[in-house]
Amino acid sequence: MDTERLKRNWAEVAAHGDQVPLFFYSTLFLAHPHLRDMFPLGMANQRDKLLAALGQVVSHVDDLDAVVPVLQQLGRDHRRFGVVRDHYPAVGQALLATLEHFSSEWTPELARDWAAAYDRVAQVMLAAADAAGEMPPWWHGTVTAVDRRAAGIAVLTVRPHAPLPYLPGQSVAVEVPTRPRLWRWYTPATLPASDGSFELHVRLVPGGQVSPALVMATQVGDVLRLGAPVGTDLVLDDGTRDLLLIAGGTGLAPFKAIMSQLAHQRSTRFAHLYWGGRTQRDLYDLAAMRHLCESHSGLRLVPCVSDEPPSGDVAGGTAVDVALREADWRDHEVYVCGSPEMVRATRDRLLAAGIPRDQVHLEAFGNQETAT
């Protein structure tokens, strides 16, 4: 396989931008119309993802080991989309037709190398999908409670129809019945109850495709589809360092689950949670969090508001401001979760305060990242 030639060819093709995935999907759907139904109506997002994934694979084509974990996760995720082994050749053919269309020079050797590269990627994805065979490709979950709180946030209680084993800090992909084939990540905010149910905290992103439907229209009895739990960034290590947790808005969700776990295990690791919002209205789960922190002596909550004066036990400033003002955290394991902007700004402040990079764990609630 001439990997340099593949990379050069990819650079030439990718220079055509959005035209490439457009051509790819149209070719795929014309040759195999029944595959169209597996994809959402709007394809703008999906186009970016495919190009990005292909680009990542191609740039590592001579060292696929580096992307194997990503490909394995992708392969497992594709079970949720209803993708099976038989679908792979169709995608491979459409890919080759697309590459041929945009290449100034297309040779049988180039076609053969591309086919071999695609096959290797497909094998890794398929092997991972097969290995996950015992887990269902997705779960159904009934919404058993909908609690709409201030500031466009809903706390949903979801009961999976079969056990869904997740670790505190992991997220699951969710599909709403009124938004078929649009999957978004949400983070269980509790330990599973005795019937397996858990809380999801969903913030309405204005103009978003899924979160407004979840927050405004979800009703008790609705059945959601849930993907396999993923993510390792916020899952607690088994170290002994005390914990600094910094959350913005619904970024509280993973930490509520983690703190419930610490309380449940009567852990000796101390956890300080700095939970920030613009105003007190944004601190939608204050009563439950206070209750949780009273249940175990190793938990401490500092609510923070940035756009209102402090009052009572609610401190003034962003969560990271308040935390850095109060103490030196260099001997703590630090976890951060919230919007992409909040996570970026918080990380910069933490590193500037001298906290070692490998003690800082981040998860941004953007829609670009997959939860791997």
Add this chain to the structure above:
Amino acid sequence: MTDPSVGTPPQPTHRLTPERVRSMRFGRTPIGRRGLNEEEVAQFQERVAAELAERDAAEAALRAKVEHYKRSLIQWQREHSNDPYGEPATGGPAVVQPTVEAVNILSRAQQEADAYIAQTQQYCRQLADEAHAHAEQLLAEARAQAEQMLAEPMRLAKEAASVDVADLADLERRLTWARSFIASLEAVEAQLRTAREALAYEFDRAARVPAADRRAG
């Protein structure tokens, strides 16, 4: 925006229609003397209704277009392929390669659909932003009103207090005056006492002297 599956009519029960927006009535706050500005609310309702109508129209157009493309696609597929619609393809070499022309037509259709979706999302975001701004404004007004209502009894309290203060000052003044009066009375009393004592001494002397004078005189 409701149901992306092509051709499904919207669910009327869940949808916010222009009519429902127009006919919506808001309750008044029980505490406020100055409630919502009804004209502003009506104007805002009208704008939301208009934008909803526009959104519905855009959606209907989108649905019709996609339906049309879908039918054309099925037609094309029937004419050009012996792979019956709906049955899984094995991806073998028997698959017909679509022409570049057909691919481009479908690509354009997809792009149009994407543009409609993006536009609808943009509408929603704008609506949400405006509603949010409006809500903030109402909140600010309500806060100002509440502050004013709080300020009123506070003013009265201060007024009541200021009456007391005046009384107090007056009392103080009278007290001071009374004190100085008493003090002057005491001074006069002291002078009187001295004078009386002096007088008594003089009388005493006078009472004794005549005898001596008489003796001497």
